[in-house]
Amino acid sequence: MEALARLHLTVTRAYKVNPDINFEIFIHKVDGLSDDHKIETQRDIHQRANDDLADAGLEKIHLSFYLTSIYDHSIFEAFSKVVQKLILQLPTLENLLNIFISNSGIEKAFLFDVVSKIYIATDSTPVDMQTYELCCDMIDVVIDISCIYGLKEDGAGTPYDKESTAIIKLNNTTVLYLKEVTKFLALVCFVREECFERKGLIDYNFHCFRKAIHEVFEVRMKVVRSRKHQNQMQKNKRATPNGTPRAPL
Numbered sequence: 079m080e081a082l083a084r085l086h087l088t089v090t091r092a093y094k095v096n097p098d099i100n101f102e103i104f105i106h107k108v109d110g111l112s113d114d115h116k117i118e119t120q121r122d123i124h125q126r127a128n129d130d131l132a133d134a135g136l137e138k139i140h141l142s143f144y145l146t147s148i149y150d151h152s153i154f155e156a157f158s159k160v161v162q163k164l165i166l167q168l169p170t171l172e173n174l175l176n177i178f179i180s181n182s183g184i185e186k187a188f189l190f191d192v193v194s195k196i197y198i199a200t201d202s203t204p205v206d207m208q209t210y211e212l213c214c215d216m217i218d219v220v221i222d223i224s225c226i227y228g229l230k231e232d233g234a235g236t237p238y239d240k241e242s243t244a245i246i247k248l249n250n251t252t253v254l255y256l257k258e259v260t261k262f263l264a265l266v267c268f269v270r271e272e273c274f275e276r277k278g279l280i281d282y283n284f285h286c287f288r289k290a291i292h293e294v295f296e297v298r299m300k301v302v303r304s305r306k307h308q309n310q311m312q313k314n315k316r317a318t319p320n321g322t323p324r325a326p327l
């Protein structure tokens with residue numbers, strides 16, 4: 079009850095400061111509960127939190143809930159969903175992943191931030207936790223092997239670069255395929271063994287996909303640069319002819 083009261087106080091105060099704020103609530107340590115109990119607990123907390131907001135006349139506030147535990151990857155999955163809400167290009171990325179997998183005979187594909195292991199986008203088929211965990215494990219293996227055997231003797235180089243790629247065949251006729259997309263992003267796919275025989279097609283489609291992803295982020299960088307340029311122009315306008323600002327900027 080104390081936690082609910084604190085949540086209510088935090089939400090109402092934050093809403094007063096910024097009515098556009100997103101509320102993402104993590105319910106931790108759920109590993110002690112059975113699956114049914116987890117859902118029931120989440121529903122109960124959600125209901126009570128919403129009732130408290132309704133009593134305060136703030137029913138328009140939307141709360142999102144996530145169940146987490148340190149004993150699995152739920153916290154990373156939850157953070158992935160939170161981060162995805164902040165990515166304006168998400169529909170474009172999803173669309174590109176859908177086109178890529180449907181033309182390459184791929185079961186599932188994730189676009190990962192390699193350092194945090196948060197997936198910033200996936201195709202529109204449902205995500206299951208085991209698949210996500212396997213992808214995280216694969217990234218760990220690739221980076222660990224690269225750190226141990228991939229760097230130069232003096233430690234120069236990076237464990238993840240343009241050449242980074244890995245294929246892991248599982249004992250259930252599935253192949254995990256990892257490829258570098260950008261300095262920070264990797265594509266991890268699940269492919270059936272028989273479809274992986276057409277690796278040439280997958281690689282060609284990946285080449286087109288990678289190019290498209292670069293274009294998406296290039297447009298964003300252009301927008302950021304032009305905003306910076308506009309801000310600079312405005313600052314310059316406020317300066318005197320010899321360039322000394324009239325007032326502290």
Ligand SMILES: Nc1nc2c(ncn2[C@@H]2O[C@H](COP(=O)(O)OP(=O)(O)OP(=O)(O)O)[C@@H](O)[C@H]2O)c(=O)[nH]1
Nearest residue numbers: 105106107108109110111145146147148149150153
């Ligand atoms: N079963 C379980 N135990 C956890 C989990 N996360 C943390 N713990 C354990 O809970 C104990 C206290 O950790 P936390 O609650 O994270 O620590 P804290 O943030 O300082 O605690 P408070 O601020 O008092 O809530 C430690 O022994 C952790 O190992 C979890 O997801 N599941």
